[in-house]
Amino acid sequence: MxxxxxxxxxxxxxxxxxxxxxxxxxxxxxxxxxxxxxxxxxxxxxxxxxxxxxxxxxxxxxxxxxxxxxxxxxxxxxxxxxxxxxxxxxxxxxxxxxxxxxxxxxxxxxxxxxGHPNLDRLALMLEGTVVYHDSCHMRNELGGTDTVLGLLAKVELLEVRRLAHEAECCGFGGAFTVKLPEVAAVMMTAKLDDIAASGAKVVVSADFSCLAHLESGARGTGQRMETWTVAELLARALG
Amino acid sequence: MTTYHERAAREIATEHPSRTVTPIMRKLVDDSRAMLRRSPADAKTRAAAARADAIGRLEELHAQVRANFERRGIGYHRAETPGDAVRIIRGLLGDAKRVAKSKSMVGEEVGLTHALRDAGIDLLETDIGEYIVDIEGRGPSHITAPAVHLNRTRIRELLARGGADIPDDDPVRLSRYVRDVVGAFFEDCDAGITGANAVVARSGRLMVIENEGNVSLGASHPKLHIVITGLEKVVADEAGALAILEVLAPSATAQPLTSFSHFLADPAPGQQRHVVFVDNGRSAIAAGKYHDVLRCIRCGACMNACPVYRAAGGLSYGAPYMGPIGAVIAPLLWKDGRYADLPLASSLCGRCTEVCPVGIPLHRMLLDLRADAVAAGQTGSRVERLAWQAWSLTFEGAMRARAASALGRIGLNGGGRFVRAQGTANDPRVLPRAGAPERDAANLVAEPPRQPAAVIAPEEIEPADLAELFRMRAAALGVTLLDAYEAREGDRVVHATAAIAATGSVLLLGEAAARRPLLGAQRVVVHLDPATIVRYPSGLAEYLGDVDALILTGASRTADIEKQIVRGIHGSEELAVVLPRVAP
Incomplete structure (x- = not known):
């Protein structure tokens, strides 16, 4: 412990x-x-x-x-x-x-x-389909994409889909969204289109900032979508 | 001066650059990645090392360049400022009236075209993309694909404005129309101006790459060839230049090599050749903390991959250099603050750094430049400054921060704090039902995995035999492969000194490399000895000698209109290689 x-x-x-x-x-x-x-x-x-x-x-x-x-x-x-x-x-x-x-x-x-030694003690199970959004910080700064996907793969009965242009930024970027909203909106729209095309109704990411940005966009366009952090998905999968 | 924000918002609202640019760039980035996988595993490392080495000893290499230029009879000139560059070139042009110019980003940087036209010179942009954007009058939107923001319909309209009567907007017809205008101009002009991709210190040769053949024509102008390039473009030796070649075209346009890779040496008899190196602040950059940015080989991979570039287009930057490299280098070259807001044109996603073939930490530099601009008072209004001060005081203490967070929560989310889609049960273990993914949608081609797949597609299995690999790659470029030569009228027959299997290229030296006979031929026929085939461009180092050299990779071509390849621009559509089959 x-x-x-x-x-x-x-x-x-x-x-x-x-x-x-x-x-x-x-x-x-x-x-x-x-x-x-x-x-x-x-x-x-x-x-x-x-x-x-x-x-x-x-x-x-x-x-x-x-x-x-x-x-x-x-x-x-x-x-x-x-x-x-x-x-x-x-x-x-x-x-x-x-x-x-x-x-x-x-x-x-x-x-x-x-990397937790007790990971295999968890009985992770959640039936359904999610799509994974790879945040730029996870991918490019921390190199953690494969780790997240490996973790999601441990959840039984869960289908994890991948986005068509996974490496593309969703347009958040903190102050970027505030300073250049028109540019951020073009990027966000492209990501929302990919999410819609994936068919999944739940988007999962290790970064909630991207998800908040995407959720605000989905609210604007009326796109049906839930956003969960990996922590929320795992907590749900604990049962 | 407008801000980046104003320009980007206007471009997005009126021109919708993303619609044209995004699909092109998505494909290009994928294709570039695939093309780079064919290069040797250490190609990027060697290219980065060659560039870093040059930046570390610029003056030493320039001394070598100067000595070698003297030996060859090439004029060496240095311009401190853009104004100096223009003055030097005007002086070199003398009474020349008609000047054919090919693409040069440094030319854009110093405003060469406008300055020479203002001086009464009839200057023609001879690169097809540059010719088109010259009519449009807004400048290039990309460093290697100047007209990428324009679709074929717009291009036809622009050419019509320039007097062209073209029946439809077929890229082949549009490209060939410009080729004919440019070709006619070359028949009767007084000088050629080109850029250079590298200047080799050890031999004093100029490496210039191109696809269309207009550089071939400009560099072989019988009287006067002027080169304008950046001070940082020197490289120690041929091995370094070849290392750059190995990553440049794959990163820029997903080609193995461009049609022509020139290593220009002595001027031809009767010809004058001059090189103008533009400093314009580069010496200062080399001595400061952003020196790595001078490694740049101007491939444009960073802008191809940049989501902000794709969303708002290249013209939004309002600077000669655009995309992530532009956002870094423009504020460094122009210290007056006019481009101080360009580093904000990034979500800091890091794709630029990921794809840069010479290892420039672009997005880190953007972060540092933002801090520099704030420190210099060039960005960050008084209101913003006060806001950040207030923010920092709030988040310094947990209690105040919690209170601010709670307020923010109410402000940001209002009543509907957790927008949950309808139909989700309260049970956290029940997910909304998914629909079928649209696998066949055009934009849903999944990106290749980041790690190379264990199983290679059958066509990607490289034959071990170099001659077989050469045949495969040359055939893919549209090169005709002959077992034996049968003469045809209008043939230009030359012998290759060596060839590159991985790129399907042939190396021509000395008289065989003479540009105008090659471009004037109906068909170019190259005899190749299978024993001289090397695997990668880097293998050519021992064959390059000290003379004029040309690496030919397929027939001349352009992809300046919607990235669609059109073969046979200046020069023959047909390149044939005679490669006898050796009995095993």
Missing amino acids: ARVALFDPCYLGALRPTDAFHAKRVLEALGDEVTLIDGRCCGQPAYNSGFRGEAKRVSLSLLREARHHDVVVTASGSCTSMVTHFVPGLFEGTKREGAARIAGRFREFTAYVA
Whole structure:
């Protein structure tokens, strides 16, 4: 039994507060003891907008919270990538080393679960069909696509479909969506078309940010679609 | 000056670039990936190393280039600014009045075409795509496919505006119309201007690649050939140049190699050849933290793969360079802030970095450039700055952040917080029923898996024998393979020094490489000794010698109109290789 912290990223806490509960359930089913870190942000929104001072201030607050834990499971590929790849670079000298040390304890949720020694003890079963949306951070920054798909394959009776242009961005990109909404909408429409063509009515991804973006688009066009994080799917599959 | 946002919103609303560009680019990216899989496994690594090496010792290599140019009688010129480049070229042109120009991105960068026309020179853009966008007057929308934003109907309208009477919009007819106009211009002009893809320091040769044959004509202009290129385009040796060749055409256009890969050496008797290297801030970039961007070989793979480029098109960038590479290099070349918002034209998905054949971390650079622009006060309004400050103070403390999250939740989701599709039961284990996937829909061809499949398609099994592989690849390019030569009127018969099996190419040296006789022939017939066939372009290093060289890969062609291939632009449609079958 491991003691882990579960980092519930700011946007997830705001947009889908139930998700941390799903992730916690899965981790506990694996036998872990879970402490929640919430009300924190990795700093990515400001970082991606070019405001590094502000990003540093916010990420420092997260690192301070995280330093008490050996493992920080993060239910977002995007936030994990920010913390592990970019946050240490915001600091100088020995502070950078310290930041890198703490950042190195962050584990993306699906990677953590897939590598968990007790994974095979879970009886994962869920009958139905979903389509997998590969987020850019999972694919290009963390290289975790195969890991997620491997994890989904462990769920009995579940059919996982793949999108036609899986490697294409859905058009979220944080501040990008706000600053260039017309461009983001073209990208989103293409992704929604692929989702519709897949026939599946549930979209699953390791990044809720993409899903929130797609869901808002689907609401606008009246497309019938549910969006689940991998954590939610696994929690449902626990029974 | 408008912002990227304004330009992109207008393009999307009025031109719908995605409709034309996305299907083309989806196919191109898939085909490029497949073509690169045919290259040696270390091709990208060698190309990246050759470029990184050159950037690390630019001045040393330029000293070598200068010495070799002197030996060959090629003029060496350096332009600090775009204005200098234009002045130097005007001076070199002397009293030349009619000038044939082929594609050059550095030419776009310095505004060469407009500047020379303003000076009273009758300049013709001789690349088919450039000719078309020149009539349109909005500039190229892609660095290797300038007219990719235009469909055939639009192109026919534009050519009609230029005086053409073409009965329909068949790309073959449209392409050949431009070919004839360009061909006639070449009959009577005073100079040719081309770009260069690499300048080899060790030998002082210029590597230039093209498909149509217009560079062949410009470079072999009997009196004057001027080359304009970037200061960073030097490469140490032939091995480095060949390493670039191995990834350039596959990444750019999913071809094994372009029709013509020139290694231009001494000017012909009576001909003057000059090379103008444009600095325009490159020396400063080489000395700074973005030096890796100078590795760029201008293949355009980053824009082909970029979802933002596809959605808003290349003209939205409003800069000579577009796509991810444009968003990185434009703000570095023009320091006045006019392109400071281009790095925001990215969702940071990372596809650009993934496909770049020379390992430029493009999306990371976009992130850094965003921070630079904010620090320099070039982007980020006062309101935005205050908003981020307020945000950071809020999220610094968990209590305030939780309160903000709760407010955000109410604001963002209102009453319908969890929009659940109808028909879903409350039981979390019951999923909505799925429909059948549309497997046959045109846009639903599944992407190939990221890892190469274990089972190769039968046509992809490479014959072990190099001559057999050469036959297979050359035939795929439309090359006629002959066991023995039977003379025909109008043949240009030459002997190949070597050949490349994987690309179906032949290497011609010295007199055999003379461009105008090759282009003027009814049919080009190349005799090939099977013992001289190498597997990959890199194998040619020992055959290249020190003289004028030309690698021919299929007949001249263009794909400037909707990426549809039209063969036989300048030069014969028929390329035949005589390759005797050796009894086993």
